[in-house]
Amino acid sequence: MTDTTAQTKSDAVAERFVTAFREDGFTHIPSLLTAEEVARYREAALDAIERHGKTAGMGGGGTALVQTKGAWWKHETLRNLSRHPRIGAVAEQLAGMPLRVWGGEAFAKHPHDEVPTIWHDDLTFAPLDSRMTMNAWIALVDVPVERGCLTFLPESHRRADPYRGELSAARENPDSYLFTQWPQLGWSPRVTVPLRAGDATFHQSRVGHMAGGNTSEETREAFIITYTDAEATYQPLPGQSPLEDLEPGQLPPDDRYPRVSDFG
Numbered sequence: 001m002t003d004t005t006a007q008t009k010s011d012a013v014a015e016r017f018v019t020a021f022r023e024d025g026f027t028h029i030p031s032l033l034t035a036e037e038v039a040r041y042r043e044a045a046l047d048a049i050e051r052h053g054k055t056a057g058m059g060g061g062g063t064a065l066v067q068t069k070g071a072w073w074k075h076e077t078l079r080n081l082s083r084h085p086r087i088g089a090v091a092e093q094l095a096g097m098p099l100r101v102w103g104g105e106a107f108a109k110h111p112h113d114e115v116p117t118i119w120h121d122d123l124t125f126a127p128l129d130s131r132m133t134m135n136a137w138i139a140l141v142d143v144p145v146e147r148g149c150l151t152f153l154p155e156s157h158r159r160a161d162p163y164r165g166e167l168s169a170a171r172e173n174p175d176s177y178l179f180t181q182w183p184q185l186g187w188s189p190r191v192t193v194p195l196r197a198g199d200a201t202f203h204q205s206r207v208g209h210m211a212g213g214n215t216s217e218e219t220r221e222a223f224i225i226t227y228t229d230a231e232a233t234y235q236p237l238p239g240q241s242p243l244e245d246l247e248p249g250q251l252p253p254d255d256r257y258p259r260v261s262d263f264g
């Protein structure tokens, strides 16, 4: 395999964000989108959720979240957001390797939907054989604590084995599997990250995280882009419904799962 690390951009954000992402497993990047972009993408996200929004599973736990399905390739404006060159450049700089988009969906938590998003890690549910999978959680409105911002367990991506949890155990006990499979996480500090509209957090898929309920009067709107290592292959987990467009072991095709290096 050729060394492709050098092809990633290295100056999209200051080095301290890269250090935080690698050491803590997450980082907060302020003002990633302009006010004009926030307004445009927020309108598109609202429209897509109103027309096609479905209750999110979030691994089987109780959740008030409503999300789109396939917005990153079905919806023109949200497709553009998923291929945003600056966001992609930041993701590659943080990861230190070439990435591709694995998904991009709009999420809404409506006023007084007070059910928190369960504590979980994304790796347990990710049907990928990958060196790096990560989410960019982009705030399309101000998201203070009472509107349901994310809380992270710093350094939890470096916790002891098992490296990956059992999907069946997570499905049986969605609200508690993270702390029963890795009891030491119960003693971790918890870092809550309120965001202004246009800010984003980036987190690695092994980091434990949750989001609060929305006790405010305004809908919490966010767009989440999932990136994975450009050389990752599709590996459905035991008990997971297969994806229609991919065969086990397959490299995801670039037209549906675009490489960041191909963004405009």
Ligand SMILES: O=C(O)CCC(=O)C(=O)O
Pocket: 065, 107, 117, 122, 135, 137, 209, 210, 211, 222, 224
């Ligand atoms: O938006 C939420 O409530 C949860 C998002 C999440 O779990 C994630 O981005 O991995």
